[in-house]
Amino acid sequence: MSARAPGPAGSGSVINVRDVRKSFGDVKAVDGVSFEVRAGEIFGLLGPNGAGKTTTMEMLEGLGKPDAGELLVLGLDVTKHATAIKQRIGVQLQTAALFPQLSVAEVIDLFGSFYRRRLPASRLVADLDLEEKRDAQTKNLSGGQRQRLSVALALVNDPELVFLDEPTTGLDPAARRGLWHLILGLKAEGRSVLMTTHYLEEAEAICDRVAIMDHGRILDIGTVDELIGRRFRERAIQFDTLPTLGDGQLSELASVTRVAHEDGVTLLYTADVPETIGALLGAAKGAGVEPDNLLVRRASLEDVFLELTGRALRD
Amino acid sequence: MRSLISLSRANLKSFVRDRAALFWTLAFPVLFVILFGTIFSGGGTPSYDVGFVDQDGTPAVTQLRSAFERSGFVTLHDGTLEAEQAAMRKGDVAGIVVVPAGVGAAITAAQAGGAPAQVALTLYTDPSRAGTAQALQVITNAVATSTNLAVAGRPPVLGVDHESLATQQLSNVSYFVPSILAMALMQLGIFAAIPLVQQREKLILKRLNATPLPRWTLVGSNIAVRLVIAAAQTALIVGIGVKFLGVEVIGGWLAIVGLVAVGALTFVSIGYVIASFARTEEAANGMTSIVQFPLMFLSGIFFPLEIMPDWLRSIATFMPLTYLGDALRQVMVGGAPFVPLGVDIAVLGAWLVACLVISGRFFRWQ
Numbered sequence: 001m002s003a004r005a006p007g008p009a010g011s012g013s014v015i016n017v018r019d020v021r022k023s024f025g026d027v028k029a030v031d032g033v034s035f036e037v038r039a040g041e042i043f044g045l046l047g048p049n050g051a052g053k054t055t056t057m058e059m060l061e062g063l064g065k066p067d068a069g070e071l072l073v074l075g076l077d078v079t080k081h082a083t084a085i086k087q088r089i090g091v092q093l094q095t096a097a098l099f100p101q102l103s104v105a106e107v108i109d110l111f112g113s114f115y116r117r118r119l120p121a122s123r124l125v126a127d128l129d130l131e132e133k134r135d136a137q138t139k140n141l142s143g144g145q146r147q148r149l150s151v152a153l154a155l156v157n158d159p160e161l162v163f164l165d166e167p168t169t170g171l172d173p174a175a176r177r178g179l180w181h182l183i184l185g186l187k188a189e190g191r192s193v194l195m196t197t198h199y200l201e202e203a204e205a206i207c208d209r210v211a212i213m214d215h216g217r218i219l220d221i222g223t224v225d226e227l228i229g230r231r232f233r234e235r236a237i238q239f240d241t242l243p244t245l246g247d248g249q250l251s252e253l254a255s256v257t258r259v260a261h262e263d264g265v266t267l268l269y270t271a272d273v274p275e276t277i278g279a280l281l282g283a284a285k286g287a288g289v290e291p292d293n294l295l296v297r298r299a300s301l302e303d304v305f306l307e308l309t310g311r312a313l314r315d
Numbered sequence: 316m317r318s319l320i321s322l323s324r325a326n327l328k329s330f331v332r333d334r335a336a337l338f339w340t341l342a343f344p345v346l347f348v349i350l351f352g353t354i355f356s357g358g359g360t361p362s363y364d365v366g367f368v369d370q371d372g373t374p375a376v377t378q379l380r381s382a383f384e385r386s387g388f389v390t391l392h393d394g395t396l397e398a399e400q401a402a403m404r405k406g407d408v409a410g411i412v413v414v415p416a417g418v419g420a421a422i423t424a425a426q427a428g429g430a431p432a433q434v435a436l437t438l439y440t441d442p443s444r445a446g447t448a449q450a451l452q453v454i455t456n457a458v459a460t461s462t463n464l465a466v467a468g469r470p471p472v473l474g475v476d477h478e479s480l481a482t483q484q485l486s487n488v489s490y491f492v493p494s495i496l497a498m499a500l501m502q503l504g505i506f507a508a509i510p511l512v513q514q515r516e517k518l519i520l521k522r523l524n525a526t527p528l529p530r531w532t533l534v535g536s537n538i539a540v541r542l543v544i545a546a547a548q549t550a551l552i553v554g555i556g557v558k559f560l561g562v563e564v565i566g567g568w569l570a571i572v573g574l575v576a577v578g579a580l581t582f583v584s585i586g587y588v589i590a591s592f593a594r595t596e597e598a599a600n601g602m603t604s605i606v607q608f609p610l611m612f613l614s615g616i617f618f619p620l621e622i623m624p625d626w627l628r629s630i631a632t633f634m635p636l637t638y639l640g641d642a643l644r645q646v647m648v649g650g651a652p653f654v655p656l657g658v659d660i661a662v663l664g665a666w667l668v669a670c671l672v673i674s675g676r677f678f679r680w681q
C-alpha cells in the first residue's frame with residue numbers, strides 16, 4: 001500500500017477524547033471517557049462486551065452524537081466536521097456490512113467512488129488476499145474473507161487513521177494471526193489505528209498502548225508493560241519443585257518476597273530477578289541438584305484486568 | 316454525482332440479481348397481462364349495436380337505414396340522442412349515428428338534379444375502443460359513399476362528422492392494462508421498503524453512513540433505481556398490451572411517463588413509511604402484504620368503481636391506487652374519468668407529501 005511519511009502529525013495526536021458521555025435511556029454506555037491516540041500507533045480499547053468500546057468508537061466515526069464532552073479526530077471536532085473527517089478515516093464496523101449480491105471487486109469499487117482519494121481495487125484485492133474471490137458475491141464469502149473485505153473497505157480511501165471494531169472476532173487462530181500481521185502492516189505504512197478487542201493476547205500482541213474499559217469508564221491506559229509494571233513490580237521465577245530445597249531455605253534467598261507452589265512447580269516472587277536466580281543456582285549447586293524448566297514469569301494483562309475489575313476477561 | 320451513479324448502479328445490480336424481486340416487479344405483472352389478455356380477447360365475428368337517431372324524419376332516412384343494415388355488421392337501435400348516449404355510456408351500443416334534420420331534403424334535391432349544400436351524418440364513437448371506432452367509421456363512410464354514388468355526377472352531398480364519446484365501457488383488455496401498470500407501480504414502490512429495511516438490518520446503511528456519502532445520495536439512489544425499474548415495467552406492460560392484445564394507446568408518451576413517475580414516487584414514499592415502522596425484514600414483508608392486498612382489490616383497478624357497493628366505493632375513494640389507475644386509464648386509453656385528471660394528480664401528490672413528512676419524522680438509519 002502507499003507509503004506514508006510520518007509527517008508533521010508524527011509527534012501529535014490523531015484522536016483526542018475528553019470527558020465524553022453517552023447514555024441510552026438509563027444506561028450510561030460511556031461515562032466520562034478521556035484518552036488520546038498518537039499518530040502512528042496502534043491503540044487498543046480492551047474490555048468485555050458492553051464496556052462502551054463500540055459506542056466510543058462510533059462517536060469518533062461520526063455515527064453517534066455524544067451527550068457531553070469533546071471528540072477531536074485528526075484535529076477536527078467530530079460534531080462539526082464529520083464529512084471532512086470521514087474522507088480521511090477508514091472504518092470497519094463490528095459486523096461486516098456488505099451488499100450481499102455484489103462481488104468483492106464491485107463492493108470495493110462502490111466504496112471507492114465515495115471518496116476523493118482512493119486506492120486501486122486491484123491492489124486492495126491483492127494486499128488482502130482476496131484475488132481468488134474477486135468476482136464472488138459477498139454472500140458466498142467465508143467469515144475470514146468477509147472480515148478481510150471489510151478491512152479492505154476501511155482502506156479504500158488510503159486513510160490516515162483506521163478504526164477497527166473487534167476485527168478478529170469469530171476468526172480461527174490462523175485467520176486471526178493473518179489479520180494481526182495486516183494491522184501491523186498498516187502501522188508500518190504510517191497509519192494510525194484505533195481498535196477494540198476483548199482478546200487479551202490480541203492487545204498484548206499488536207497494540208502499542210491499551211485502554212482498559214469496563215462499565216463505560218476507562219480504568220487505566222498505557223503500554224502493556226506499563227499497565228503490568230504499575231501493579232506487579234515483582235516477577236516470579238518458576239521451576240519444577242526440588243524436594244531437597246525447602247521453602248524455609250528458598251525464602252531466605254536474596255530478594256525473594258514470597259514462595260508459592262502450583263502443580264509441581266515452585267514460584268519465587270522477587271523484586272530483583274538476576275540476584276534471585278544467582279542465589280537459587282548457588283543454593284541448588286550446594287545441594288547437588290539442578291532446577292529443571294527454569295523460567296521467569298511476569299504478570300500478564302489478564303492479571304491486570306483481574307486486579308482492575310475484580311473478574312477475569314473471558315470471551 | 317459520481318457516488319450517486321455508482322450507488323444506483325450497485326442497488327440496481329442487487330435488484331437484478333435478486334430473483335424474487337425480479338419476479339414480483341416484472342414477471343408477475345406480465346403474467347397478469349397475459350392472463351387477462353387470454354380471458355378477455357375471445358374472438359368471434361364482429362357485430363355492433365349502434366344507436367340510430369333520426370332527427371330528419373323524411374323517407375330518405377329509410378334508405379340510409381337499410382344501407383346500414385345491408386352491411387351486415389350493425390344492428391340499429393332507434394332512440395333520441397340523449398337516450399342513445401346514455402346507452403353508449405352503459406355499453407349497450409358501441410356507437411351512434413345521428414341523421415340531422417335537412418339530410419333528406421338535401422338528398423332529394425340532389426336526386427332531382429340540384430346542387431344543395433353538403434350535409435353530414437354524425438358518428439359518435441369511443442376513441443378508447445379504437446378497433447370498434449374504426450370499423451364503425453368504415454361502415455358509415457361506406458353508407459355515405461353509396462348514397463353519393465346514387466346521385467352520380469354531382470359533388471358529394473353527404474359527409475360524415477366524427478364525434479368522440481368517452482365511456483366507461485372500455486374493452487376489457489384496455490381497461491386492465493392501465494390497471495395492471497398501476498398495480499405494478501404500486502408494488503414496485505411499496506416493495507422499496509424491503510431492500511431498505513434489509514440494508515438497515517444488515518448495517519449496510521450504517522456502514523454507508525461512515526463514508527462521506529451524503530444522505531440525500533442514499534435516498535436519491537433508491538428513488539432513481541425505482542424509477543428505472545418503473546420505466547422497464549411500463550415499457551413491458553404497455554408493449555405487450557399494444558403488440559399482442561390490440562390495446563390502443565391514445566395518450567402522449569410524455570404524459571404517460573410523467574404519470575408513471577408521479578405514481579412510482581407516491582408509492583415509493585409509502586414504501587419509506589413502511590420502512591420507517593418495520594424493524595425487521597420479516598416485519599417489512601408482512602407490512603407490504605397488509606398494505607398491498609387491500610390496495611389491489613379495493614381500489615377499482617380490477618373492478619370498476621361503478622359496480623362496487625357504496626360502502627366499498629367509499630373505501631376505494633381513500634385509496635391512492637384508485638387515483639393512479641383512474642389517471643393512467645384516462646391518459647393511456649381515454650377511459651371515462653372517475654374524477655378529473657387534475658384531481659387524480661392532486662390526490663397522489665397529497666399522499667406523496669404526507670408520506671414524505673411521516674418518513675422524514677420516523678425513518679431511522681440504524
